Amino acid sequence: MTISFNKIRIALILLFLSVSCYISLNFAAVGPSVKSSTDSVKIGYSTIISNLDVPWEMIWGPDNTIWYSEQNGSISKVNPGNGEHKLMLKIGDYYRKKLGLLSMVFHKGMKKEPYLFVYYSFLKDEKVFTKIVRYTWEADSLIKPKTLLEIPAHTGHMGARLAIGPDNKLMLATGDLTDAKSAQNPNTLNGKILRINLDGSIPEDNPQKGSYVWAKGFRVPQGLAFGAKGLLYTSEHGDATDDEVNLITRNGNYGYPNVTGICDNPAEKVFSASNVVTDPLKAWTPTIAPSSIAYYGASAIPQWKNSLLVTTLKESDLRILKLNEAGDKVISESIYLDQQFGRLRDVCVSPSGEVFVSTSNHDWNRTNKYSNEKDDRIIRIAPLGKSSALNEVLLSNTQNKDVKGVIIGKVLYNQYCASCHKEDGNGLAGVFPPLRDAEQVTGDKKKFIEIVLNGISGPIKVKGEEYDQQMPAFSFLKDQELAKILSYVRSNFSSTQNSRVSAEEIKNLRESK
Template sequence: MKLMLNQIRIVLIMLLLSTSCYVGLNCGAVSPVVKSRADSVRIGYNTIISNLEVPWQMLWGPDNRIWYSEQNGSISSVNPLNGDHKLMLRIGDYYRKRLGLLSMVLHSRMKENPYLFVYYSFLKDKKAFTKLVRYTWKADSLILPQILLEMPAHTGHMGARLAIGPDDKLMLATGDLTDAKAAQNPNTLNGKILRINLDGSVPEDNPQKGSYVWAKGFRVPQGLTFGAQGLLYTSEHGDATDDEVNLITRNGNYGYPNVTGICDSPAEKIFSASNQVTDPLKAWTPTIAPSSIAYYGSSAIPQWKNSLLVTTLKESDLRILKLNEAGDKIISENIYLDQQFGRLRDVCVSPAGEVFVSTSNHDWNRTNKYSNEKDDRIIRIAPLGKSSAQNEILISNADNAVEKQVLTGKALYNQYCASCHKEDGNGLPGVFPPLRDAEQVLGENKKLIEILLNGISGPIKVKGKEYDQQMPAFGFLKDQELAEIISYVRSNFTRAQSSITPEEIRNLRKLK
């Protein structure tokens, strides 16, 4: 009897060890291992199309193909089963400087109303504008363009995502166009969520008569999606801190630029008390650069059901944000495709519950770290066994991901600076100035510290070239952290070997 009990114990231990190596833990297993939870399935991925020119947005079309836009001004469709693709439209007057073809959305009832709404930037009198255009889908082509709305634009901070709600109203998320004060100004359309009739007119039941504005207080919202029960969510780029996911309500104020992230500082609390600011469902510091967002309500991947799917650019991953039953709280975060394919731009969910993500390694902020001859691409994610092409397991990081606080100069630089100035310190020509041998880095300690504490808004000349900069203030970092960053930059990107002490930074803070 005792021998039998020991044998049972050994079997149970072996079972426990094997089921611990499920998706989410990298135990060095060669072949996929089934998750032990009954409400989970194994998931895998494969590329369905590559060699694209920055696929900015994807939609599931009424023809069971993925409709996708590219930054070269084209809209095409692809069969997700075999990669067969065809051009549907090439927009001739789009303007691409950093951005270009920004967003699109299909009418919710395409059989009766075969319309595609497209939002893109163009030049008028040598100035940048955006236009909202309605196209008619016929015989696999997009024809009969009708302009519904035009607005001023910029080369950055455009935001720009479209969605259509259950009430058949167009929702458009706009960025602040680098003018932070515009986000709180009810008389501008920048830094807002707009609500628009399908013919371009203002809905009668909008909060302010004659105004498109539905909600305000946004910096750069790049994702917009409707979830269960008609709830509307955005994903938004913060400045140096606090990328956000928000639940949007009628006439809501989301705080920017007076409030970033959770309202917790004394100044934020004062502003919030008189403006009824809504806190985000989630905020990230260090920032992750969330791009697109989609709601997942399918049972095909049961562990993702009732979640928000968010792609990120800076962190190069797919985040699964599990919602509570009411949809008004995020209860867990899970990270997939971490650093595997580089910058991820968009996410799309099919009616069957398959998920598609697109890469963005050839965009204006391109990096050679992940880019190769196959970029950019669209990747399909689905339960393993649904397709013979899916032969790799999708490995997740741990549930309830927690950001790690690090103090090394290199790690801090990569978290806060490398997305603009790049890991090698060479910046991005014409957009972000180089730090390598820059006079500002080699100059007086006081001036360099002041740049980091105060940020830069406007033109700055670096190594003989002028850059129009909107560099955030990094005064929220600790003295030790700022000293680590500056010392790392000087020792790695300049001839100077001198470091800056936390005491120098502390003394300048006191003077401020």
């Protein structure tokens, strides 16, 4: 009897160990990141304020209101609960052409140092500059302006976002000012991420002594935000290809103009062989024109937790880029507000996890396609409550808008050309030339192909008017894709008899060069 009892006890122990081992192995295989399918909430939207003049930046204020800048030089704040708003400051010396009042950020220690840092463009000796000005918030007014730094600027490729890091340093993203080569030049401040002391001086521990430059190799970074663990992210406009989201590191080189997107073609590999180039976390071709970026670490919308929120101008949507635990990889992308409100400029996250986005339908690249009497506006996104008056936000059915392989002329034209020349081919007066009935379209087919293959840098006369153009080369597209685009343009925007452009014609022209 004793022997039988011991055998039974041993058998039970072995069974328990086997089950424990099985459970441990299987849970280890699954890992802690797997979440229940119910770990999400429905979300809704509502407009909290309308009739704004291109709100460029929104930041959550220490008084639990949203502070926002408008390109017309105004800084205001709005109560997100009831829409009550107040003008805080009207800057007088701003210069608007494509620019104006741009970014701003609060000091982290507002109780002891109640400062607001503001970045805007102005004219100096008839040349365009930008400057960082520090204002003191006192008695609900912005007073005592102090200029910290002035930087030469341009009306194009400006970039322009501010952020303050955990180390209390001011970070500034700048564009290449249409001078691509300068992005790799360590002696210029354009095409860079700059790191600045809060008094405007250069930090002693910057990569190069006596230089504001923290990282280089950018075209037009329009988003700048710190995430978890002090990680710094940017969103950046590419040229004809490769819009990017990047993780910024000290003294990092992000490749532009020698490398765009992932380093994958022969010329890029040659450059990378002698330069340490950091690949983006995410790149988009066709381009989407990402503007602002914000980190979402709240629990209010659990399916967005540990994600980068990116607003887009060209694609007019809100992208949710889910990060891995380390924050150094994008593991998924979701799309919301797709083509619903038009161009989206900025995104802001409240401490409670509500999200706010601003439209940009009245900016320099104005379009009437989405614009209405409410534009421009700030839109609130929050979890749907039982008695909520919010309209439900739906996940876009188009999880990935990249339609590589699709060779339909209209689709390709809208992806690569319509953001400048517009869907109707009429361009934008004084900025982007029209294609409709333009002599470059209706005239010699070979010259038209050469323009598209090689791009334009400088002035061009179209229908009697001169345009200063920085049109990228589209030689990266396949012959068949280019043939579809050019045939679509010639057949829809002109009365040209022989409108068709063949892939063989493009191929022959490439080979002859």
